[in-house]
Amino acid sequence: MEVTSRYVTIKHHITGSPKQSDFEVKTANLFLSLDTGSNDVLVKNLYVSIDPYQLNRMKEYSASQMASEYALAVLPGQAINAYGVGRVIASANPSYIKDDMIVGLIGWEDYTLVRGKDVIMIRKLDSTEFPLSYHVSALGLSGLTAYGGFFNVCKPKKGETLFVSAASGSVGNIVGQYAKLFGCYVVGCAGTKQKVDLLTDKLGFDAAFNYKKTTDLNSTLKRYFPDGIDMYFDNVGGEMLEAAVANMSMFGRVAVCGVISEYTDAKRRAGPNMTEVVYKRITIQGFLASDYMNDFGDFLSTTSDHIQNGRLHVIEDISHNLESIPLAFEGLFAGDNIGKKIVQIADN
Amino acid sequence: MEVTSRYVTIKHHITGSPKQSDFEVKTANLFLSLDTGSNDVLVKNLYVSIDPYQLNRMKEYSASQMASEYALAVLPGQAINAYGVGRVIASANPSYIKDDMIVGLIGWEDYTLVRGKDVIMIRKLDSTEFPLSYHVSALGLSGLTAYGGFFNVCKPKKGETLFVSAASGSVGNIVGQYAKLFGCYVVGCAGTKQKVDLLTDKLGFDAAFNYKKTTDLNSTLKRYFPDGIDMYFDNVGGEMLEAAVANMSMFGRVAVCGVISEYTDAKRRAGPNMTEVVYKRITIQGFLASDYMNDFGDFLSTTSDHIQNGRLHVIEDISHNLESIPLAFEGLFAGDNIGKKIVQIADN
Structure with missing residues (x-):
């Protein structure tokens, strides 16, 4: 053949x-x-x-x-x-x-x-x-990345707050939807009005903002999270990671599955303030979907069920x-x- | 009175x-x-x-x-x-x-x-x-910081490798000694020959180097850790953290209890390469001794015993x-x- x-x-x-x-x-x-x-x-x-x-x-x-x-x-x-x-x-x-x-x-x-x-x-x-x-x-590696990252790395508790960057992207939109279904307060950021509208109007995010229209990320995050960010799902790294860490609550968790800002520019590397990492006991953890292959069965049945019942948009x-x-x-x-x-x- | x-x-x-x-x-x-x-x-x-x-x-x-x-x-x-x-x-x-x-x-x-x-x-x-x-x-908060950070944050396995910065300092020297007693390969860095000698000659570190005499931290660490750093106990942040992350093995852990480089200079903030954090699934965790107060009893009896039996130098x-x-x-x-x-x- x-x-x-x-x-x-x-x-x-x-x-x-x-x-x-x-x-x-x-x-x-x-x-x-x-x-x-x-x-x-x-x-x-x-x-x-x-x-x-x-x-x-x-x-x-x-x-x-x-x-x-x-x-x-x-x-x-x-x-x-x-x-x-x-x-x-x-x-x-x-x-x-x-x-x-x-x-x-x-x-x-x-x-x-x-x-x-x-x-x-x-x-x-x-x-x-x-x-x-x-x-x-949603039923492939993007979904598994969202699932493993949210449940295993972020280790959410009901009522906690989540910030997700690149929130209309392949992984981010699913993370936000899982988090809403789980009972979290969810804010995402994206780069166009159309994307931001999708997050709040269709996907049920509590709020969303256009980071390209934001002059001060730090104070923007403070406005959306007056009591701090408990979990940050990071797809971009760089200044967004820095601003998120600056706004995290005590014992906050950062799940990092991608660093687009570094992929295209190796020199551009804003670092988080490690003093805040210490005082606020923040955990920053890198992961890949493949780490959660053992959870694939659970992931697939849970997510299929959400989709079938109209609770999760693909x-x-x-x-x-x-x-x-x-x-x-x-x-x-x-x-x-x-x-x-x-x-x-x-x-x- | x-x-x-x-x-x-x-x-x-x-x-x-x-x-x-x-x-x-x-x-x-x-x-x-x-x-x-x-x-x-x-x-x-x-x-x-x-x-x-x-x-x-x-x-x-x-x-x-x-x-x-x-x-x-x-x-x-x-x-x-x-x-x-x-x-x-x-x-x-x-x-x-x-x-x-x-x-x-x-x-x-x-x-x-x-x-x-x-x-x-x-x-x-x-x-x-x-x-x-x-x-x-050794029996106070410095010891508890070393104990909680090494056992609870680094989560060591016998035979793993540990790098500790500020290794002759109040916490670092105890971390290195715990790690040797636990069965790890331990390398520390310090800022004078006298300190470096103390680490290898008296405290039993496998190796130590003077970071002030090092022109390329990255390649120095690669020489001491040809198979990668499993655990980094970070007291200083900045470029040392960056170089350690660059040399970490898969699923490496960084315990951060202090960031002297940031304490005296808020602007000096070399950040770790987050792409490596993702690909190598590194966890970076900030902590304070007070997080491990519940372990104080265990810490005190273990450490007292080590000191009494001449296994741990104060x-x-x-x-x-x-x-x-x-x-x-x-x-x-x-x-x-x-x-x-x-x-x-x-x-x-």
Whole structure:
């Protein structure tokens, strides 16, 4: 079995914000080993995730860095793997048959040949009660990041206050919705009026503000949180983290799952006031969705139930065609997307 | 009962590093209410603690700050309370009699009148098997800070690696000793050859270095921790925190109990790379000794036992006379002290 597959790659390592012109579309031939012992699965990709962290993989790193935390660095010309949903078109693996729908690590490409050793990175979608794209957004890693970060890292108590940055983004909007359902006071910030309105009018946030219209973050946060921020879900780092720490209450928790301000500018690094971290006994904790894979079952059933009963809105921003991936990725860093950014590569 | 008591106070709020000339010695008359219902206790102070955090109380704060985290701000002309050991010379409290030895919140003064409502801030010293000063250092809040920070915040596992800054200081030297006794690999840094030698030769640290002779903190730490730092006990913040985070292993923990670099210079704030905090799932947690008061009994028996059996060395730096307090305090920020800085005000 062989298919010709287009894939998106970087022309060169990227410094600063990514531009469409940093990418190109190439073509590869993928061969499925017909031997059952290979356990390979050939997947036609339908929806793929567009995430800011991918930029970190596209930078130039020293060999020692690549060998450690940035093990999945992308080289120019290589295909770029990404989370997504696809349909099995051929299988040499006894667990999968043609037309099975799967979710997991596929790529920014028409087809992904999932090698036998990598089959653990995908799983079968048993149910099709929701639109397939939901498995990339609220029921996928974005949802799990929100779930693990809010429940396990923030460790909320009913009635506590939560501030979430990039609140209309893929993870932030879900964190805010979980927090409201849990019984917290929730304020988010975002970068346009349309996003801010979405947060308060549709998603039920107690308040939201446009950080681009804010001259003094510190006093803005003080106004929204006169008694302090108990939990800050941080997607951006930098000055927002600094201002949030300055406004935290005693024993406040900061969950950090992304640092967009550092991704595009390594030098821009406003630091939190550590004296406040000490006096207020603040905990700042970095985490990744993968830390909470053991909770995936709980996460999926809880979140599915919320969606089914109309308590949780799934906010997606879907573009179409493989060729639109570079623009979609560039747009992430310009704040173009509302909700989870996804590209639909094929209809079925 | 009345005594005339000299006390150290600030002439004005302090900005930057403190100087002797920022202080003056004044005199007050203290009157013990003879009514037993008052529960007052009059204490003659013998040993008092000299701590960097006191500087934060001497700065000028806005009203809202004073009302919250800096509730114990010191005003010019006021007496300055401090941890220490003293002898009861008169008591209107049924729990104390003349000549009881006490430890707790007294002050930088000859005598402290402990009001009935504040008597919970002192406790009787039942045992005199150790020098009295030990109850200000290894058996006092410095020891408790080390104990709570190492065991509860760092959450060590045998065989893990620990880096401790200000390692010859009041808290750092004890953290390093606990960690060696627990079975960790321990490296400390300090600011003179004499301090570095103390760490390796007397206290059993695996290694130590003089940070003032280090041109590149990052690569120095990489040399001492080729496989990464599992735990960093941070007393200084700033660039040391930044370099430690850059060298941490996955799921590393940073315990922050002091930020000397920020105390004397609010603007100097190198921040950790938050992208590394995320990818390496680092936890940075601020804490104070008072958070672990419930562990005081365990701490005291464990630590007394270590000292009694010669497994833990008590490192103290004692000056004499009340008048030497301003110089002792100034010296803290110049790195003059080795071990716990204490001033002995009276012999008995």
